Amino acid sequence: MENLTYTFPARKAINKRVHVGVVGSGDLEIIMEPSNCLESEVIVRTGINGFKETWEAVLHRFFTKHGIAAHVKINDFGATPGVVTIRLEQALEVSSHDESIKK
Known part of the structure; x- marks a missing residue:
């Protein structure tokens, strides 16, 4: 098990706490x-050791693009960089969803 910590500058806060995805294969x-x-x-x-630079590159790209201020915990079970990006985008979308909108 490897624990990695990163910090990125931000420009705007997210609206609420969100939880997306599952820890699975x-x-x-x-x-x-x-x-x-x-x-x-x-x-x-993460249970996959040796990918610190890959994690840094994927996260840097996301946080540079969106500039959000957040505390983020990621529990990984071998996700590819593409899956990481999709889950981050999904979390951001859910964080800005207005629950008061009726369908």
Whole structure:
């Protein structure tokens, strides 16, 4: 098990706490919470060792693009960089969804 921590500068806060994904073969879960700081802290717990630079590149790309301020926990079970990106985008979308909108 490897624990990785990253910090990225931020420009805007997310609206609410979200939880997406599951910890299972080839997947991961993301817990994203609003932060009052102008930065994001990301903690990755992964069972796959040796991919620190890959994690950093994927996360840097996402946080540079979106600039969100959040506390993020990622629990990984061998997800590919594409799955990581999709789950991050999904978490961001859910965090900005207005639950007061009726269908």
